[in-house]
Amino acid sequence: MLIDEMHYRFDLEVDRVASQDRPDILPPEKDDYLNRAINIFIKDRYGFDNPKKEGFETSQERISNLMNLHIKSPELQPAVTPLDLGNGLFELRLSSLNYRYLFLTSAKVMIRKGECVKTIDNTMWQIDDRKTVFSDASFEWSRVLANFGKSTAVATANNQIPSLYFDTRDKAGKSQFDIDSVYINYIKYPNRVCIGGYKHIDDKTPSATTPTTNCDIDDIFHDEIVRIASELAFKDIQDQFGYQSSQLQTEKDK
Numbered sequence: 001m002l003i004d005e006m007h008y009r010f011d012l013e014v015d016r017v018a019s020q021d022r023p024d025i026l027p028p029e030k031d032d033y034l035n036r037a038i039n040i041f042i043k044d045r046y047g048f049d050n051p052k053k054e055g056f057e058t059s060q061e062r063i064s065n066l067m068n069l070h071i072k073s074p075e076l077q078p079a080v081t082p083l084d085l086g087n088g089l090f091e092l093r094l095s096s097l098n099y100r101y102l103f104l105t106s107a108k109v110m111i112r113k114g115e116c117v118k119t120i121d122n123t124m125w126q127i128d129d130r131k132t133v134f135s136d137a138s139f140e141w142s143r144v145l146a147n148f149g150k151s152t153a154v155a156t157a158n159n160q161i162p163s164l165y166f167d168t169r170d171k172a173g174k175s176q177f178d179i180d181s182v183y184i185n186y187i188k189y190p191n192r193v194c195i196g197g198y199k200h201i202d203d204k205t206p207s208a209t210t211p212t213t214n215c216d217i218d219d220i221f222h223d224e225i226v227r228i229a230s231e232l233a234f235k236d237i238q239d240q241f242g243y244q245s246s247q248l249q250t251e252k253d254k
Helices: 003-018 027-046 060-069 219-236 240-253
Strands: 083-086 089-093 101-113 116-121 145-149 163-167 178-188
Touching: 003 027, 003 219, 027 060, 027 219, 060 178, 089 178, 101 163, 163 178
Parallel strands: none
Antiparallel strands: 083 089, 089 163, 101 116, 101 178, 145 163
């Protein structure tokens, strides 16, 4: 549904339970509730808070929930050449991707040793993990170590996104190969919905008003997003009955 209908459905959700006895919620406030609801929906469906989180593509349900936000490489995201930091270390600045990065789903790394080239999966590795012959970077065994960290780029308002670092060194600290490029699949940030007609506080463009922006999550989940937004509104206006009723319906939607 378009953002206009999401606002309309939001009004119906709040009015239906509160019996027309609700504070007047302005369009910018409705947009804020909807955007907060979208963030909650994404973290819940991705499994961000689940310590036993399964792989993103292990069930059709999880794929469908966020399929419009899943950026595949090389279909939508061309291969990226990481920055060579020297001494076997490479940095992929996630701020350089075509879409604003949110969550990593997978990455394939094209590595080179002499005239030999092959594409391998990366292995996520913690800095404090001990390197052994069974876990260090190896061309023969198709292993490259990766972890996240603050970008080496000069911080600005637009590039607070971290970087993905690759380590091609063995346990003795010797580089085993070079990295030519990385194919990265990821969940992008969702559209920040806006009904338009006002200037959003984060809009840095010279235009007088922020343009209308619709939700880019699949339509089938919009009613659930609206319901989550109404829950947030009920909590703010301290309508306990409305909050519990909306929360119950949200659980049924799942």
